[in-house]
Amino acid sequence: MASTDMAGKSVPAFLNQNPKDRILVLGVPLPLLERVCLYVLLAAVVVLPMVYDGYDIYEFGKILMYMLAVLGLNLLTGFNGQFSLGHSAFFAVGAYATAIMMDQLGMPYWATIIPAAAVCFVAGFLFGLPALRLDGLFLALATFALAIATPQLLKYDGIAHLTGGVQGIVLDTPYPPGWVDSIVMSITGEELSLDRWKYMFTAFVAVIMFAGAWNLVHSRTGRALIAIRDNPLSAKTMGINTSMFKSAAFGVSAMYTGVAGSLFAIMDEYLAPESFTFAEAIKFLVGGVIGGIASLFGAIFGGWFVLEIPNIADLAASSLENYINNPQGLTGLIYGLFLIFTVYVMPMGAAGLAQILVHKISTRR
Amino acid sequence: MDLFIEQTVSGLASGAIYACLALAVVMIYQAIDHFNFAQGEMAMFSTYIAWYLMDDAGLGLPFWVAFFVCIIVSFIGGAAIERIVFAPISDAPVLSHIIVFIALFSMFNSLAGFMFDFTPKQFTTPFGHEALIEGVISWHRAGMVGVTLIMLLLIYAFFRYTPIGLAMRAAAAAPESARLVGIRVGFMLALGWGLAAAVGSVAGMLIAPITFLTPDMMLGTLLYGFAGAVVGGLTSPLGAVIGGFMVGILENWMGTFVVGSQLKLTVALVLIIVVLLVKPAGLLGRVVVKRV
Numbered sequence: 001m002a003s004t005d006m007a008g009k010s011v012p013a014f015l016n017q018n019p020k021d022r023i024l025v026l027g028v029p030l031p032l033l034e035r036v037c038l039y040v041l042l043a044a045v046v047v048l049p050m051v052y053d054g055y056d057i058y059e060f061g062k063i064l065m066y067m068l069a070v071l072g073l074n075l076l077t078g079f080n081g082q083f084s085l086g087h088s089a090f091f092a093v094g095a096y097a098t099a100i101m102m103d104q105l106g107m108p109y110w111a112t113i114i115p116a117a118a119v120c121f122v123a124g125f126l127f128g129l130p131a132l133r134l135d136g137l138f139l140a141l142a143t144f145a146l147a148i149a150t151p152q153l154l155k156y157d158g159i160a161h162l163t164g165g166v167q168g169i170v171l172d173t174p175y176p177p178g179w180v181d182s183i184v185m186s187i188t189g190e191e192l193s194l195d196r197w198k199y200m201f202t203a204f205v206a207v208i209m210f211a212g213a214w215n216l217v218h219s220r221t222g223r224a225l226i227a228i229r230d231n232p233l234s235a236k237t238m239g240i241n242t243s244m245f246k247s248a249a250f251g252v253s254a255m256y257t258g259v260a261g262s263l264f265a266i267m268d269e270y271l272a273p274e275s276f277t278f279a280e281a282i283k284f285l286v287g288g289v290i291g292g293i294a295s296l297f298g299a300i301f302g303g304w305f306v307l308e309i310p311n312i313a314d315l316a317a318s319s320l321e322n323y324i325n326n327p328q329g330l331t332g333l334i335y336g337l338f339l340i341f342t343v344y345v346m347p348m349g350a351a352g353l354a355q356i357l358v359h360k361i362s363t364r365r
Numbered sequence: 366m367d368l369f370i371e372q373t374v375s376g377l378a379s380g381a382i383y384a385c386l387a388l389a390v391v392m393i394y395q396a397i398d399h400f401n402f403a404q405g406e407m408a409m410f411s412t413y414i415a416w417y418l419m420d421d422a423g424l425g426l427p428f429w430v431a432f433f434v435c436i437i438v439s440f441i442g443g444a445a446i447e448r449i450v451f452a453p454i455s456d457a458p459v460l461s462h463i464i465v466f467i468a469l470f471s472m473f474n475s476l477a478g479f480m481f482d483f484t485p486k487q488f489t490t491p492f493g494h495e496a497l498i499e500g501v502i503s504w505h506r507a508g509m510v511g512v513t514l515i516m517l518l519l520i521y522a523f524f525r526y527t528p529i530g531l532a533m534r535a536a537a538a539a540p541e542s543a544r545l546v547g548i549r550v551g552f553m554l555a556l557g558w559g560l561a562a563a564v565g566s567v568a569g570m571l572i573a574p575i576t577f578l579t580p581d582m583m584l585g586t587l588l589y590g591f592a593g594a595v596v597g598g599l600t601s602p603l604g605a606v607i608g609g610f611m612v613g614i615l616e617n618w619m620g621t622f623v624v625g626s627q628l629k630l631t632v633a634l635v636l637i638i639v640v641l642l643v644k645p646a647g648l649l650g651r652v653v654v655k656r657v
Contacts, residue, residue: 083463085402130642136459138645141400141591142638148588149634156627278584282471289464329483332475339468343454343461 025362033358038214041300045203049196058267059307061199064206065263067303070287071213071296072256078294079217080249081229082128083136086143087257087284089150092276094120094258095265096154099169100162109174109266113205116262117255124254128247147281154273168272171265174198202263209256213296216252225249257284279332286335290342292351301350309334371501372617378506379589380613381513385568386590387597387605387612388517389561394599395537396557397451399462403469404565405587407446409580410473411439411566412573413481416488428491432570436563443562444555451558452551477580488573509571516567517606520560524602533557585630589616592633595640598650608648612636 025033048060069091076082097116101107127146131139155166163169176184176197184192216222227235228242236242265271287302313330346353386404393401401407417423418431426434446469454461492508524530535543536553544550568590569583576582589612597608612633619632646652 077460083460085463085467130638133642137398137400137463138641140402140463141595142634142641144402145588145591145634145637148584149630152627152630157625282467285464285467286471293460329475329477329479332471333479336468336470336472336475339464339471340450343457343464343468347457347461 025358030358030362037297042207045207049199049203053193054195057199058195061195061202061263061267063300063303063307064199064202065260065267065303066283066287066306067300068206068209068263069257069260069284070291070302070306071210071299072253072258072260073284073288074291074293074295074299074302075213075216075225075256076249076253077288078292078298079222079229080225080246080253081136082131082246082250083140084143084253085140085278085281085285086146086150087253088276088278088281089143089146090120090124090254090257091261091264091280091284092150092154092273093123093254094261095271095276096163096261097258098262098265099171099271102171103164103169104162109172110177110201112266113259113262117259120258120261121251121255123258125247125251127254128250131250132243132246143281144278147278151273151277154276164272166273168270171269171271173269174201174266176200198267202267205259205263209259210296213256217296221245282332282335286339288349290338290349292349292353294348295351297354298349298351305338306335309338367500368621372621373614374502375506376614376617377610378502378509378613379572379616380593380610381510382568382572382586382609383589383593383613384606384609385513385516385564385571386587387593387609388520388602389565389568390590390594391597391599391602391605392557392561392564394594395602396554397455397462399459399466400591401561402463402466402587403473404561405583405590406470406473406477407439407443407562408565408569408587409583410477411435411442411562412488412569412578412582413477414438415566415570416486416573416578417481419489428489435566435570439566440559440563442559443565444559446562447555447558448551452554474580483580486578488570488578490574494574505574512567512571516564520564520602529556585633588630588633588637589613592636592640594647595637596647598647600651601647601649604647604649 024030028036045064049057052060069087072090073084073087076084094116097119098109098112101112101115102109131142134142154163156163157165173194174197175194176192180197180200181192184190217225224235224240224245227238227240228245232242264275283306287299287306289302290305291300291302292298310331313334317330342349348355386408389404389408390401393399393404412435415431415435418426418434419428424431450465450469451462454465490505490508492504494503494505496502497504497507524534532543532548533553533556535546536548536550537557540550543553568586572586573582576586590609593609593612594605595608596611597604597606599605615636616629616632620626620629624632640647
């Protein structure tokens with residue numbers, strides 16, 4: 001729907017909502033620029049599997065998977081102001097929900113995503129209830145405890161018939177459905193590789209969920225979440241049911257990270273308790289902070305960052321082979337250095353840096 | 366009944382370690398109102414330093430020399446971390462602090478593996494592992510309790526009877542007023558960090574002979590330390606020590622008689638959440654009333 005601005009010019013409806021619309025970057029309104037960026041990214045996501053195959057495309061799938069996990073944390077911490085050092089637990093809930101549904105109930109992999117999302121939402125919502133009474137720092141402590149207890153809990157003998165205990169679960173290979181195969185066959189004339197299909201499936205889920213997060217943040221609910229973050233008391237005064245929204249935010253956040261966990265299980269066809277340690281929660285935090293914790297675009301950058309850094313560290317280690325014996329130690333060190341660097345130099349992360357740049361450009365005389 | 370006594374005594378021994386960590390956590394919490402999530406990793410790294418000092422491949426010093434050198438190094442290291450890393454962001458929001466703690470956690474954890482490799486190492490004890498009372502407690506575990514109690518007495522005396530201890534308490538309780546009477550608050554904070562790191566290093570060196578020395582050895586232990594601090598009250602050092610011992614005993618009772626050894630960490634998780642919800646001030650903590 002089009003409406004008119006103050007000067008009487010016709011503008012699209014989405015440009016008419018907040019003061020941000022008045023910001024012009026090189027003559028282009030900021031929201032329009034954001035949309036263009038979104039579409040470019042979407043196009044890139046679609047084009048990637050046509051260009052890449054094998055391990056490369058698998059890595060891109062992993063980036064999208066981590067993007068979702070980081071997105072979950074961003075929704076909670078960046079937009080609602082609640083801390084979590086324990087998102088590896090919800091990552092585990094999603095992964096195990098999918099694995100158990102495939103392993104025990106014989107469900108096909110694609111059918112497990114939605115039930116797994118529901119399970120994670122409920123898990124997050126329930127954890128969010130006691131979290132309501134905990135202030136920032138104490139919530140961080142409670143979730144820290146959750147993250148540390150999770151691997152041990154997953155190994156527990158009492159549920160080992162479901163979770164596979166220490167051994168974990170080996171899952172069926174997620175083959176593409178016949179109709180997708182035949183469509184791809186008829187267009188390109190070659191068979192769809194498994195890696196490409198895994199990427200396409202992950203990308204499909206990730207794009208839908210990213211769009212959902214985008215709409216959520218830009219909706220009435222999103223504004224309520226942000227109001228609670230900025231000033232809980234006045235949010236309450238304005239009639240926002242803060243307890244409800246905070247628990248729901250925890251649920252939604254757990255759902256995003258949990259679906260990432262589901263995709264993780266499907267892509268790797270295997271999962272074990274050791275994949276869900278505190279180190280995983282640190283990864284999500286690193287991704288969120290470095291991308292920009294209060295930004296959706298930031299989650300994409302964060303997803304890329306946490307996946308790429310171990311590769312870069314390995315590369316650096318192999319080139320210094322004679323001096324470095326334990327390259328896996330390098331990743332954590334680099335994560336830590338980047339975290340401190342980000343806190344000192346750009347507290348809003350890469351997204352905040354982009355915002356400053358945009359501001360510089362738009363106010364340039 | 367024998368089993369009960371054995372588990373209680375063994376709980377007291379591990380409780381000594383948790384008491385050390387809980388005390389370190391509370392010292393930093395009182396000074397800057399934050400949990401040091403990296404406390405366990407700092408202690409672990411200190412223990413590696415002690416190992417290096419003692420090991421034949423390292424400097425080959427005798428245990429007690431290495432013990433005290435390690436404490437001094439940890440003290441300086443802790444104070445340096447406060448001055449270099451935390452002083453510049455003292456006014457930053459809570460999230461920034463948590464992130465920096467996690468960054469330190471990640472860095473110490475990987476630095477230890479990076480420098481000393483990831484294979485578990487044996488850590489010697491000056492007390493020996495022979496039984497002190499057959500079937501109940503070994504010399505080493507008795508030593509753990511003994512060393513902890515001596516250290517706690519020293520710290521108590523330091524805070525209670527020395528001018529600098531008084532100044533530190535003042536700086537933690539009322540930084541503004543302390544500054545007005547001429548106490549260098551920043552310096553006191555660094556001292557507090559140094560002390561906490563030193564206490565943590567003692568905990569690490571005492572528990573390493575039991576758990577073996579690995580980069581991840583303090584992860585669970587720190588959780589119990591936090592549980593101890595929360596149970597005892599985050600504003601009370603004495604409470605933290607009592608809480609640490611209580612958690613140690615509770616852990617062993619629950620592990621042996623109720624949930625089995627596989628859910629010991631979950632016990633700590635539940636304990637932390639329940640205490641925070643039901644009695645946030647803990648046993649001996651002061652109830653903080655916030656003006657809205």
